[in-house]
Amino acid sequence: MSVSLFSAQGVATGAFFLVVGLTILGALIAVGARNIFHNVLGLALSLIGVAGLFLYLNSPFVALMEILIYVGAITIAICFAVMLSEPLYRPGPPRSFLKSLGALLGAGAVLAFLALLTRKTQWVAAAERSQDWSITTIGHYLLTNYVLIFEVISLLLLVAMLGAIVTARNGRGS
């Protein structure tokens, strides 16, 4: 189907391709670049693209959380780890061609299998679908139906925080 480039739909489609390109390009940089700092920046680019995809999926709240938590917190934490560990100027060991080939074959096999599965499956939408996309409803669900998982997640974050402090500090005379 042809859509005029200057209609609202054409602009939306163009922006969608931009977001998709950002996601894939960022992922390729995150995996392919040799410099670990470039990997981190590629991850940030890819995550911003994923946030754009969430906007297209009608969920601005989750898109904002994606940028806040992933780009704002996790990427920065990885930056700290990069700066505190190996110096960037030290060249790493050369990549083994055979191992890269094996990894490519493994990832390609998973890709082919899942693509086949996606193509063969008949996706059926739920018979009755609610149209309630508001953030209020998400908050309501978080504190009623999913309140147990909500509390367990907060406990998990607390335990992870304590564990990270205990693991990373100078303990036991090291």
Place this chain on the structure above:
Amino acid sequence: MLIFNQLETYLYLALVLFAIGLYGVLSRRNLIAVLISVELMLNAASINFMAFNRFLAPHPAVGQVIALFIMAVAAAEAAIALSIIMAVYRKLKSINAEQAVELRG
């Protein structure tokens, strides 16, 4: 039918992202790079949840709640993994996975 209003578009995109992350986990030797690849795979799972939520699910809040939980677990996982990487670096002066083989007999 516009391309961004189809379920399959998002599924294939998440699939490509997952495969790139899997390739990174299998091929990289730097522990931080492995962690970055795992984050990519978690994001692919998130995209899948959100796509099913948008096109198939009976109530649109459920998938968003699950995506938020995935983010929280990913944050906890990143904190733990980075502290372990710091401890490994302090002990071995390297974050190469192939040099962290002290347990090998």
